[in-house]
Amino acid sequence: MPCFTSSRRQALLSALSAGLLGLAAAPLAQAADAWPSKPLRIVVGFPAGSSPDLTARALAEPLEKALGQPVIVDNRAGAGGNIGADAVAKATDGHTIGLMINGNLTIAKMINPAVRYDPLKDFAPVSLVGVAPLVLVAPAGAAGDDAPSFFNAARAAGKRWSYGSPGVGTVGHIGMELLKSRSGIAPVHVPYPGYPQVFNAIVAGDLQLSMLPPALANAQIKAGKLRGIGVTSSGRSTLVPELPSLADAGVKGYNLEIWNAVAAPATMPKAHVEKLAAAVSAIVRTPEMRQRLFQQGWQPVGSSPEALANRIQGDAQVLGGIIRAQRISAE
Missing domain, CATH: 3.40.190.150 (Bordetella uptake gene, domain 1)
Structure with a gap:
């Protein structure tokens, strides 16, 4: 019967353990490779x-x-x-x-x-x-020449202004409440069935601001029907490159996507x-x-x-x- 030193015996045991682990892992790897099976x-x-x-x-x-x-x-x-x-x-x-x-x-x-x-x-x-960021928008003739002056007007208006969202609990709703907490503005929330109705209400002058997805906001800003105030991401977005971020406009720490x-x-x-x-x-x-x-x-x-x-x-x-x-x- 062969006689092994303790170091040789340990090496053999390690090799055997590694082999057994490899055999156990093989079915798992094969199962992953076979998925999906339908x-x-x-x-x-x-x-x-x-x-x-x-x-x-x-x-x-x-x-x-x-x-x-x-x-x-x-x-x-x-x-x-x-x-x-x-x-x-x-x-x-x-x-x-x-x-x-x-x-x-x-x-x-x-x-x-x-x-x-x-x-x-x-x-x-x-x-x-x-x-994607949301885009804070206002009617085309909104007050202020830039984002900071718009926020000054919004703070002065208090609850006389209102904002729209596509429903309670949506990101457009919660994002605006986050903006209110960070900027000192206080517009009243008005929920709508969806973004098209929000857009129509802003154009009609029933709302003073809202947060819209960039695809919808961009088209209407370029058409002159809305005014873009800023984007909700921490910096400028390639989706709406001409607008500043709300953080750059003075709303410290604001970042929402x-x-x-x-x-x-x-x-x-x-x-x-x-x-x-x-x-x-x-x-x-x-x-x-x-x-x-x-x-x-x-x-x-x-x-x-x-x-x-x-x-x-x-x-x-x-x-x-x-x-x-x-x-x-x-x-």
């Missing part, structure tokens, strides 16, 4: 033709090529995207993911406790797709999430996809799951603070 479904909580829907459909074809399986966009519209988000959170087939907006992944349950999923517990973050992202059910295996994240991030960073997203009004990102998780936590903390302070509720 068509992948992207749930969108908004109707066909909406911004999240257009983004999901732009991702579908290159994702099919990257993963080797058909990718189907499934519209589950309603409740500000929460019906679709709930469907993703409760999916158990291992092949359902969601293209969601930031409200679905951060503050949905803070705004409405009746929401049936927990944004911070029921999802596995995959990848941030695109970000809308975004969309891919997320999976929290039960999806980590290896599958990482494979999906690598594919989505790579697609978003291609010149073709960057151009498509920019045309849709997004600054393309493409991120790791960890970066998206950090974004979710940070936004939930900031917006949650405003929700609690102002007792905002969509119940």
